[in-house]
Amino acid sequence: MPRWKSLPSELPEKDRQLIIQLRRLKDHSGLGLAALAAKTGYSRSSWERYLNGKQPVPRKAVEELAKVCGADPTRLLVLHEMAERQPPEPATAGTAAADTSTADTGTEGAAPADTGTAGTAADEPPGTPESGSREPGAHPSGPRRVPLRGALAGVLVAAAVSFAAGLLLAGGDEGGGDDGGTKAVTYGPGRTYDCDDKGRKDGAAYAGHSTTAEALIDINGSGPDVVEAQCQLKRHGFDPGEVDGLYGPSAKSAVRDFQKARKLVSDGIVGPDTWAELRR
Incomplete structure (x- = not known):
């Protein structure tokens, strides 16, 4: 079995789960990248990029890999669909809000700081970038709400990825038992x-x-x-x-x-x- 390169650390979890399952399917088939290229409409270099997380995997490539390996593509396509749904990035949004806050208050706070006035305007600019993480934030309608929405979206996406991964690894509800996956x-x-x-x-x-x-x-x-x-x-x-x-x-x-x-x-x-x- 080939030694796969570690996937990029910045790769979203849902994309990582999809690629792991595609790698396993390829390994079990015994096909090399060249053989895979010969049997599908994608080149060897394309497969190398897809399976190492360098480029998003097209839906058609997922279907062709499953077909060549003799596998049902349904569960792989579930993961692929979730990988295409990009959630809001809470960290980026929070950072952008903080940067905007810094830019806005930096120029306005300079004059009061020079005047020596204590306790009000002079003290506000340094604390403004952190207002999104403090209870008495200066902008309650801005930075504080964006991370909350992003966090909720992240939780929902993580739950969906875990569910799909569980279907792939545990067999989902395709078992032949009378109870299926309900128990x-x-x-x-x-x-x-x-x-x-x-x-x-x-x-x-x-x-x-x-x-x-x-x-x-x-x-x-x-x-x-x-x-x-x-x-x-x-x-x-x-x-x-x-x-x-x-x-x-x-x-x-x-x-x-x-x-x-x-x-x-x-x-x-x-x-x-x-x-x-x-x-x-």
Whole structure:
């Protein structure tokens, strides 16, 4: 598996999540950048820029990568849609307001400071740039409101990104269990699930919890897809710990051992190649 460069620190979290999932999909496909370029409408250098966070990934490129790798593009496109929605930048807005405040008061405060008048106009200019962070700010209708709106927007975007990332890593509601994703909160310590032998369908083995063959599962993922993976690991003789639907360290260690035994990339992440072997 290639060693990826660290993504730029200034890259927004929603863009970072999208690129991480695209990198994983590419790695599991075994395709290099040149092969990817040959199979899509984008050059090798374009893919290098997209996957290293140097340039925004076009929606069409996301669809083509998923198609080439044999994956369902739906969840990737959810992340891409959120990556295109740029929220207000609270830090920038706050800084701009402070800079404006400084510029406005610097010239007006010079004359009173020279006069030696105490306590009123002479004291106001130095405190004005910080008024956005103090209760008795000089401009209650300006800088103090902008950071609040930006902070609320940031919270909403972070929640949306976390939700989409959770769908990608835990399998979302595509599991084959009767409850789907509606009881995701019940997965984890204190819960155990039976690994029923549901036989085979089209030559693939199923344990009755999920029919997925491509969901990406990584540490702390949860849901019916995780239960299915844990059951299949037990069937092959690899102990994932409790079959509780939470992808913890024990399950990841078992997956690594299973991947080594099947001569797969031993990264502990359940993806299409690992599912293909688990279903045997």
